Amino acid sequence: MIKGFEEYLGRKDLVHDKYISYYVNWVSSCYSYLNQPDDCLLATDQVQDFLKHISRTRADWQVKQAEAAIRSYIWLALSRKAQRIKQSPYSPFTTRSIPSLISLTLKLTSRPSFIPDSRR
Numbered sequence: 001m002i003k004g005f006e007e008y009l010g011r012k013d014l015v016h017d018k019y020i021s022y023y024v025n026w027v028s029s030c031y032s033y034l035n036q037p038d039d040c041l042l043a044t045d046q047v048q049d050f051l052k053h054i055s056r057t058r059a060d061w062q063v064k065q066a067e068a069a070i071r072s073y074i075w076l077a078l079s080r081k082a083q084r085i086k087q088s089p090y091s092p093f094t095t096r097s098i099p100s101l102i103s104l105t106l107k108l109t110s111r112p113s114f115i116p117d118s119r120r
Contacts, residue, residue: 001038001077002028008076023069029054030070041077042070 002024009020030050031038047070055063 001080004080005073005076009072014072019065022065023072026066026069027073030066039077041074041081 005027006020006024009015009023010017015023027038030042030047031040033050033053034042034046036042036046047067050070051063051067054066058066
């Protein structure tokens with residue numbers, strides 16, 4: 001899914017092209033540090049643990065960049081999960097919007113997820 005994230009960042013123009021590799025690296029480093037597969041939704045405490053870990057050796061702007069990268073990645077993962085639910089022929093949610101499906105997906109998740117803050 002990391003490759004899809006790289007394409008997503010470029011396609012959506014979320015970050016300048018020269019920063020895409022840094023965003024991908026932060027996400028890869030986070031999942032590697034946490035020993036989680038990259039298709040797993042992370043809990044808030046997991047993300048905070050990673051950010052605390054890198055804050056010991058990285059500048060504040062790098063920690064903020066890592067946080068932004070992880071938020072974007074999790075948003076993409078939630079969007080894709082909601083899209084799969086919506087496209088399922090057995091889904092009762094085919095008339096719902098993607099944001100409402102993301103919200104529903106989060107409610108159904110057994111642990112709290114790290115949710116992007118759209119106000120930033």
